[in-house]
Amino acid sequence: MNDLHTLDDGTLDRSRASSDAAPQLNPRMVRRAIVASVLGSGLEWFDFLVYGYFSKIIAQVFFPSDHAFVSIALTLATFAIGFVVRPIGGILLGIYSDRVGRRRALSVLILAMAASTLLMGLTPSYATIGVAAPLLIVLARLLQGMSVGGQFATASAMLVEYAPPGKKMFYGSFNMSSQAFALLLSSGVGLLLTTQLTHAQLVAWGWRVPFLMGALAGPIGFYIRHRVAESPEFVQLSAHRGAPVKQSVRAFFRDNTDAVICAMGVIIVGAATNYVWHSYLPLYVERQLHLPLSNALVGAFVSGVLNVMLFPLAGKLCDRYGAYRLFYPVVIAWVLVSYPLFSFVVAAPTFAHLFTAQMISTVFLAAMSGSHPGMLATLFPVRNRSTGVALSYNVAVTLFGGLAPLTITSLTQWTGSSLMPAFYLIFAGLVSLAMVFFTKSGRDPAPAARAGSATTH
Known part of the structure; x- marks a missing residue:
């Protein structure tokens, strides 16, 4: 029985494969697949975080108003728009990935994200072209939202499908580490710009620099992804089923409703924590705590450094002890800690208190989220894995992550x-616990084993 072999150009020789062959890939190809999978996630998060860091300046440039709250609200609403379309983009790109493969989908995604980031950085101000400026920013957010809707799911599927048995949570965790690296890079660039440039320079051109930097990653990412072999499990599935099989929406939900609900529950608390402590925090620090933006960026930078290492550690622990066995106690502890943590900062808003709270939240976020890509990917069989992960992930992130800055800002203004x-x-933590607990997938201590046996369904 012939195995799959890697050709000199990095692709798989399908002609020598049988339907149930085990792909043989060299370590170089595995490393290349990891880099290709996480690069787009890094670009996605770099752009999102930069938008949050400079939201106050973006409000001045594109959404001028006599009322500061109205200006900020419009800026955050534009931030949220990108998330509203994410489920649509996620489903469409998830279907595309499940039909033609992870490799081709990831190549399309990196170019689309780079284009939207470039548009964000090059759009003239409201003072220059009037109402066309905010409309172009909205367009950029819509394009980005559609493209990144499939990014997490496709990258997670690629990583998990390359992973050897017993290491799926660890391999999947690299998708989260890429987000941590983006946090490190974006906060570092933001800190450098805010400390070295005057406010006038930031408004005039400084805020554009990170977006233009992010756009440069597009061609590099496309080149790397184009040279990556297709996921071994997807190749096996393709050999079994021949031509791509279309699945109706009704059939998908009939077979995967429990998994979708469980996956959304897994993601909600991590998404809320991530966006509150990273995307919303800079605005909170300036408007509520009345501290300089640089205070938040220092803690964000250190958080990025820690999470690059902590996410893989969390993935390894979940492979060893079970992801769901660790999920419940960590989320319960986070629910109990959240109020005292914010009270600690609000009671005496200093850099030391803020930094301490950021480090504590960093550890909890890593413990909760390091295994997310692996947990979600192993809930769904290969034939609709990208679709299932994209749907559950994007709905959860849209409702509890992307809308978090606008929701919290509005509630704070109201209360x-x-x-x-x-x-x-x-x-968010209570919702997550309930959704995971009341599903069969969340109560089963070994859902990955089930998914692994179903990879060729």
Whole structure:
């Protein structure tokens, strides 16, 4: 029985494969697949985080208003728009990935994300071209939202499908590490710009620099992804089924409703925590704590450094002890800690208190989210893995992540409470616990084993 072999150009020799062959890939190809899978996630998060860091300046440039709250609200609403279309883009690109392969889907995604990031950085200000400026920013966010809708799912599928048995959570964790690296890079660039440039320079051109830098990653990412072999498990599936098989929406939900609900529950608390402590925090630090933006960026930078290492560690622990066995106690602890943590900062808003809280949240975020790509990918069989992960991930992130800055800002304005982020995180944690617990997938201590046996369905 012939195995799959890697050709000199990095592709798989399908002509020598049988339907149930085990692909033989050299270590170089595995490393290349990891880099190709995580590069787009890094670009996605770099852009999102930069938008959050400079939201106050972007509000001045594109959404000028006599009322500061209205200007900020419009900026955050534009941020949220990109998430509203993510489920649509995720489903479409997930279907595309499940039909033609992870490799081709990832190549399309990196170019689309680079184009939207470039548009964000090059759009003239409202003072220059009037209402066309905010419309172009909205267009850029829509394009980005559609493209990144499939990014997490396709990259997670690629990583998990390259992983050897017993290491799927660890391999999947590299998708999260790429987000941590983006946090490190974006906060470092933001800190450099805010400390070295005057406010006038930041408004005039400084805020554009990170977006233009992010756009440069597009061609590099496309080149790397183009030279990666297709996922071994997807190749095996293709050999079994021949031509791509179309699956109706009704059939998908009939077979995967429990997995979708469980996957959304897994993601919600991590998404809320990530966006509150990273995307929303810079605005919170300036408007509620009345501290300089640089205070938040220092902690974000250190958080990025730590999470690059902590996410893989969390993945390894989940491979060893079971992802769901660790999920419940970590989320419960985070629900109990969230309110005291924000109270600690609000009671005496200093850099030391803020930094301490950021480090504690970093450890919890890593413990909760390091295994997310592996947990979600192993809930679905290969034949609709990208679709399932994209749908559950994007709906959860849209409702509890992308809308978090706008929701919390509005609730804070309405209630006058500086502790609204803590209440938001507690609510998200309780929703996650309930959704995972009341599904069969969440109560089964070994869902990955089931998914692994179903990879060729």
